[in-house]
Amino acid sequence: MRVLVGGGTGFIGTALVQLLKARGHEVTLISRKPGPDRITWDELARSGLPCCDAAVNLAGANILNPLRRWNEAFQKEVVSSRLETTQMLASTISKAPQPPKTWILVTGVAYYQPSLTAEYDEDSPGGDFDFFSNLVTKWEAAARLPGDYTRQVVVRSGVVLGRGGGAIGHMLLPFRLGLGGPIGSGRQFFPWIHISDLAGILAHALEARHVQGVLNGVAPAPTTTNAEFAQALGAALGRPAFIPLPTTVVQAIFGRERAIMMLEGQKVVPRRTLATGYQYSFPKLESALKAVVA
Template identity: 45%
Template structure:
């Protein structure tokens, strides 16, 4: 079997830990880049100074300060941190690839779906993206930072991820307690769209992007089923066998998170994984009921 060595930016977070497991189980060697030195790990400073480890076949960057950390206030400093932890790490990965004597075969970078227009029309990978608020500007600059030079022989894949559904972090971790206590409910009227993906599907999609030489450009990292916040609430409550009758007013989330980041929970666009399906990716959890059942089973 050919040598497979992935250098992974952001390997210690919610998605990173899961991705490490997925890759290691499939015979990959994984070196994570994080802020603190550890075994099988390098720091961002090491990457700048020494470049990529010898034999790197793929670089994946999913680094980024957790935006929806309720313990952190939405201050200018925290906003800057959210921005830099994504843009600067992605740019550092690109610089390391461009400098490498033997270039890795692929760079897989992640961003979000916040720069798709909201409304009745579904967005595919070909839809125009727009900059209209902090999150949309962030996604735009994040993807720009992942651009490799024109003469680069390294393939580039940009995955635009929806809300990630998984047991150990993200939205589910914030919601599990109120839902478990029977205090869950939709956000506002629950009618806004919620682009989402199960964490296993996202990790498998990243692995798929590494392994398929014909895959390049943008892939929407969302499940094929279009749902609203209300649909999610119903599926999650039903998987936990709990009622979900207490709507959470939008203003409460705006108070907890601040308006600019609460939009991740209170607003959403319709996003379809058109190219993701065209290139042949198979979902384990294509619908929200199966995804919620899987997550609820772990309690």
């Protein structure tokens, strides 16, 4: 299969590209910089979609980059890096003389409203109560194609755990020093997925023709709270994890609006993902964290 991947040089993209190549697929990246086996976004806008069997978009600025202040300029970058790339791919797909058979977009579980009691599956409502849920709604709308020639899949990802990047990259040092602990109250749900499983779900969605619509990209383990996650990460590292990160500190570092992503959470279940026949490599948190910190 010839697969076109937008944003394929990031943390998730690198894992996906490795897996697709290992499965014998041919991968072309869409990137800001030219290079071998890649085209630039400018080339895509100019020349249209190259011949491919499937397209995946993973592009988007890292929202939780602690080095970036949550100001108007960064908010615009977060929105445009998602919406513009998605709109461009959707537009070039719909105009292609031979459109790809499959089109996959990765968004986030921020679509669902944070709650300490509600449980969300792929059919649950959401998408219009804060900055991030509105962003996911617009992002998914930008990907929609007319007609049914191209099979369309949206994967709403939880927090991605993996070596060498993602959320865990910022957590490891304090936890290794014994300074880790729950964020805020620790009672908020923490929907997570191992990087191997997110790449696995995407490859499964590319290869299995019966898969379509929304899939929740979260682990099927009994839902985890932030405090339970902190305890499990401390245990995997053999370190205590009792020092909480107060709400006020999180808000000071990330800004009040962005801090919601860490201080509040959603109980999300991958009902449809499991129903499609995907089998998880890391369904439980303890084994996922052991693999990450090994």
